[in-house]
Amino acid sequence: DIQMTQSPSSLSASVGDRVTITCRASQGISNYLAWYQQKPGKIPKLLIYGASTLQSGVPSRFSGSGSGTDFTLTISSLQPEDVATYYCQKYNSAPLTFGGGTKVEIK
Amino acid sequence: QVLLVQSGAEVKKPGASVKVSCKASGYTFSGYYMHWVRQAPGQGLEWMGWINPNSGGTNYAQKFQDRVSMTRDTSISTAYMELSRLRSDDTAVYYCARSASGYGGAYSFDYWGQGTLVTVSS
Numbered sequence: 001d002i003q004m005t006q007s008p009s010s011l012s013a014s015v016g017d018r019v020t021i022t023c024r025a026s027q028g029i030s031n032y033l034a035w036y037q038q039k040p041g042k043i044p045k046l047l048i049y050g051a052s053t054l055q056s057g058v059p060s061r062f063s064g065s066g067s068g069t070d071f072t073l074t075i076s077s078l079q080p081e082d083v084a085t086y087y088c089q090k091y092n093s094a095p096l097t098f099g100g101g102t103k104v105e106i107k
Numbered sequence: 108q109v110l111l112v113q114s115g116a117e118v119k120k121p122g123a124s125v126k127v128s129c130k131a132s133g134y135t136f137s138g139y140y141m142h143w144v145r146q147a148p149g150q151g152l153e154w155m156g157w158i159n160p161n162s163g164g165t166n167y168a169q170k171f172q173d174r175v176s177m178t179r180d181t182s183i184s185t186a187y188m189e190l191s192r193l194r195s196d197d198t199a200v201y202y203c204a205r206s207a208s209g210y211g212g213a214y215s216f217d218y219w220g221q222g223t224l225v226t227v228s229s
Contacts, residue, residue, distance in 0.1 A: 043222060094157070
């Protein structure tokens with residue numbers, strides 16, 4: 001099975017900072033990669049699919065890039081409401097594995 | 108609007124089974140695969156499998172292959188996930204989530220249920 005590895009596992013940044021989270025697949029998955037945001041005590045929310053397509057209603061400060069095995073989620077200007085854990089997920093084929101998550105906090 | 112409403116919290120003893128329901132509304136239930144995902148306390152997300160509500164066909168993660176059963180009742184737009192031979196490490200929040208496309212299960216998840224906490228304790 002393909003493994004999904006996220007880094008870092010946690011980060012702390014200041015409001016307004018540019019934040020980048022990486023996700024690496026153990027084998028190529030083309031662009032079948034999604035990103036989810038899970039705020040504390042809440043359900044996951046789809047942010048990006050197809051590696052770079054923003055889900056409707058998601059703020060434009062979020063962006064995704066990558067293809068094959070290496071992907072990134074970028075928050076261009078971190079806001080207090082972005083405090084959450086972010087997960088990548090591959091969905092090219094079953095099993096639809098998630099990465100381990102990246103916890104984002106405000107410094 | 109699309110809504111997925113799950114059944115309430117459960118407390119089970121080791122070795123027992125649990126069945127969680129997920130009632131869909133706001134869209135054609137049979138048109139979108141339903142997935143089940145779990146999250147142990149303080150841990151990440153773990154995909155368990157999917158069901159095609161139209162055919163009833165399933166695809167389970169190997170880890171759960173011999174203990175999970177996903178079914179559906181199209182007459183009431185409800186999907187079910189039953190996990191048997193429960194262990195303490197099955198304590199988790201269980202979510203249903205809808206495939207973002209009507210073309211199959213290999214898609215992202217655009218709507219999630221509110222989650223059902225299953226606690227396994229003697």
